[in-house]
Amino acid sequence: MSQQVFLVTGATGAIGKAIARQCAIDHNHTVVLACRNEEKAKSVINEIIQLTGNLNVFNALVDLSNYQEICQLAERWSGPLHVLINNAATTPRRRQETRAGIELQMATNVLGYFWMVKAFTDILKDSGSAQIINVASYWAGDLDLNDLEFNNRPYNNNIAYRQSKQANRMLSVAFSDKLKAYRINVNACHPGDVNSTLSNNLGFGGYETPDQGAQTPVWLATRPYEQQSTGGYYEHMRAVPCLFGRGQEAIQKLFIRCETYTRR
Numbered sequence: 001m002s003q004q005v006f007l008v009t010g011a012t013g014a015i016g017k018a019i020a021r022q023c024a025i026d027h028n029h030t031v032v033l034a035c036r037n038e039e040k041a042k043s044v045i046n047e048i049i050q051l052t053g054n055l056n057v058f059n060a061l062v063d064l065s066n067y068q069e070i071c072q073l074a075e076r077w078s079g080p081l082h083v084l085i086n087n088a089a090t091t092p093r094r095r096q097e098t099r100a101g102i103e104l105q106m107a108t109n110v111l112g113y114f115w116m117v118k119a120f121t122d123i124l125k126d127s128g129s130a131q132i133i134n135v136a137s138y139w140a141g142d143l144d145l146n147d148l149e150f151n152n153r154p155y156n157n158n159i160a161y162r163q164s165k166q167a168n169r170m171l172s173v174a175f176s177d178k179l180k181a182y183r184i185n186v187n188a189c190h191p192g193d194v195n196s197t198l199s200n201n202l203g204f205g206g207y208e209t210p211d212q213g214a215q216t217p218v219w220l221a222t223r224p225y226e227q228q229s230t231g232g233y234y235e236h237m238r239a240v241p242c243l244f245g246r247g248q249e250a251i252q253k254l255f256i257r258c259e260t261y262t263r264r
């Protein structure tokens, strides 16, 4: 069996680290961690190698709130990519902006996923069959297409987070429609309620372990292509109907709005 290549974002965090480790248990998998902090990433890689014995675990340095850095990561990528797991997210309690002037949750949680898919589409297409897992949440809603960056309403990190996770679910449907012809499946999921920097910033702890949180994304990521579907939303390894995936007009509007950011 040839090596399957996985790219996991936010793998220095609670759930991302567990996702990367679970993916690395199978030595036919090469696992690349897309992280912004080199020291943290090195330490996670050493831990995963020690625990799994899989030497094919690497780091790819990138700030996922930055469009240029994502494009550069894709440009320097060599070889195939079979599974992209978009998982990195943030929820600062006070409104912050990136250097490009984009509200940080919009930039990281929404555009970070969007740009990764866009930047890696050709590589995924050339890899035979591939899939994208967007780690979203059941904690989703409040999307305001006319105020994605909280310019006209008071910033509240909980609302901004819920909006970003709704967007993840909507954009998964948009990408699944666009990419299915190329044998690229796109699905969204809720991981689990896990104690993490992110969940603490939202004001809760979490009752599931990181390994439990990683279970659904890893299950989606490791199913044989023939057993996969596309455009779904999953919780606890089961497809769940998703209202956000049905509003085609809003989905298209959001997609177009996201595309405008590449010109900013």
Ligand SMILES: NC(=O)c1ccc[n+]([C@@H]2O[C@H](COP(=O)([O-])OP(=O)(O)OC[C@H]3O[C@@H](n4cnc5c(N)ncnc54)[C@H](OP(=O)(O)O)[C@@H]3O)[C@@H](O)[C@H]2O)c1
Pocket: 009, 010, 011, 012, 013, 014, 015, 016, 034, 035, 036, 037, 040, 062, 063, 064, 065, 066, 086, 087, 088, 089, 090, 108, 135, 136, 137, 138, 139, 165, 190, 191, 192, 193, 194, 195, 196, 197, 198, 199, 206
């Ligand atoms: N925890 C939960 O209960 C829960 C529930 C539902 C959904 N989720 C979803 O699960 C995913 C993982 O959450 P988590 O709880 O594991 O969060 P976490 O422990 O806070 O980890 C977040 C990860 O994202 C990375 N990250 C943030 N901004 C980044 C940037 N600009 N560039 C590169 N990396 C960046 C962080 O890197 P650093 O280490 O460098 O900060 C970290 O690796 C998220 O998509 C979240 O929405 C979580």
